[in-house]
Amino acid sequence: VFQEMFKGECQYLNGTERVRFLARYIYNRQQLLHFDSDVGLFVADSPLGEPQAKYWNSQTDFLENERAEVDRYCRHNYGVVTPFTVDRR
Template identity: 55%
Template structure:
């Protein structure tokens, strides 16, 4: 099985304020605006769902394109 990295970037007004990195396994605030959202999403199960998405969606599609 190949290593797959999933990045999800959240932007507001064309500025990235928050991102999820599957290598870290949690959301990171890129600006002050993203702080409360990162804290909430890391504690309410959203980050856990993103980890599952990395395996379910990204790894599956990687295997299709590399297969």
């Protein structure tokens, strides 16, 4: 059995003042590459991830889409869940 997995993660510091988006691409329990919004590029974590990272970094539209996830995904979801999480304290 082969397993391919994607994990998207938002890290918040002081509300939405400082937000970081991480996208991890995992194959058979090994992280091949990741996207870090602080870096703005895909980074290979293993030799198997190098060709994919190089290819995705060459695709400007795809790269811009990943960079926009901080606002479109993280900040948006923070606003949606804040009334049920942060504001309940």
